[in-house]
Amino acid sequence: MTAPVTVPSRVPPLVLIHGPEAVLIDRALAETLAEVRIAQPEAEVIRLSAQGYEAGQLTMAASPSLFGEAKTVVVADADEGGEAFQNDLLAVIPDTEDELRIIVIHKGGNRGKKIVDTLKHHKARVIDAPAIKTDRDKQDFTVNEFRRAGRKATPGAVRALIEAVGNDIAELAAACRQLVDDTTGTIDEQVVLTYHGGKVEATGFRVADAAIAGDAGEALRLLRHALGTGLDPVPIVAVLAGQLRQLVRVGSAGSGRSGDLARDLGMAPWQVDRARRALNGWDGPALGRCIQAVAAADFEVKGGGRDPVYAVERAILTIAGERAGRR
Template structure:
């Protein structure tokens, strides 16, 4: 058995970055995780995939295993899961087999690991086997911290899977998805796609892949509408757009359509509140480049541009009245009222009435 330092001499530089598109510590770089390219740097003996975004973590793991198989098609892959771990399993699988050969032990969900799994991992890290690559995934939290610290000190490759939560994060993720596939998508197309399927990142990634596979040329808003028009029409975003624009009839029609297609009133109220808050924040930010304002406010540039267009016809009093109306609707749709749909309708009428139109 060699020490970690001896193994470092055997297998070359161990730092992150030998997989195309993986940039540890860089959110955009992590999002670009894609096909593996051949490099002079081998997969190190220790790989840590850390972060809560499962889509990115899955890609990081798949890319690592693909790289290992490219170096050795016969590599044996063993998967161990924290929830079903049996004490001693790490040591059993790490032991050399009768016929030798390379192994990759993948430990899923260290953040849920029982004490036995953590102890077994620390034992392996203290006395590593020469032909074993240990890959560990950890979503978040302090559980397994000693193992994490030991892995990082052992010259591990660290691949990050940061959370994708805000619309700005999702817009950057979708844009990178299209760019990774060699395609261009307009900002309006990205916005429409997020409004249609952006609640779940995995669904957003699948929608991007579908558009890439089924279409050619630049992906625009019309193309997104053709594939996801029904979903777009039924979302709270369209309801909120119409309400903020003062279009009471359209907003109510879209609301009823959304409710009829199974959309819950709670997220619709949330989108109404979000759009009104964005109007307030962008209005208070003053002039400046959209990209600069977006960075300062934690928004996407297209959201800043949209809010600036939407501010026409709004005054401080109208915005304050509308925000109060939405706060009341939020209380009522979450159990404080008798009729959630009526609560949303009343909020929409208040919003459209509060807009001055000038």
């Protein structure tokens, strides 16, 4: 039998995937393993987890095979391992050679930091998987998803997609992939609305936009639509609070380029521009009263009141009323 043809691998013996974002971790692992398979199609992949680890497992997995086949050992949750796990991994790291690769996944934090430091000391390839939390993070992630696929998306499309999908980064990545696969050309807001129009209209963002603009009727209509599609009052109140806080932060930041303020405030440039437009007709005391009203609604929708829907409606009417009185 002819031996399988192998080519030199660009993947070094040690790889560290570092950070808490699951989507980025999974992607980095998949791409690294694919790169290994190109060079060594017959390489055995062994998966271990630091959770529930038993002493000696890693040593056995990393030991040379009887026939000298290549091995790739994937070690998950290195930040959660105990003393036995850490000792075994630290002992194996210096002995890694061409026929053995160790991919370590560490979600961050101080626990297991010695592992991270040792891997870096031994010239491991480090792939970051930072948390995607802020609106700016989500915008950058979405833009990069389209860029990776060789596509362009307008700022309006990015905003609409984030509003439609919400905080689930895996769902956001899947939505980007769907638009890439099912459409051609530049992805604009209309394209997003074609695929996610119902979700966009049902989000708390549209409710908040209408309330902050002083349009109580539209805000209440959108609220009922959102509730009718299954959206819980709690995230709607959270969006109201978040949008009001953005107005306060942008209003307090003074003048300057949108990009510079966005970077300083952890926002996306389009959010700064939107907040600046929305601030017309608002002042500090009015925003303060609205924030107090939303805080009261937050208490009620989380169990402190009898009627969560009424609590949200009252907060919306307060916001719209404060804005309408200053037109």
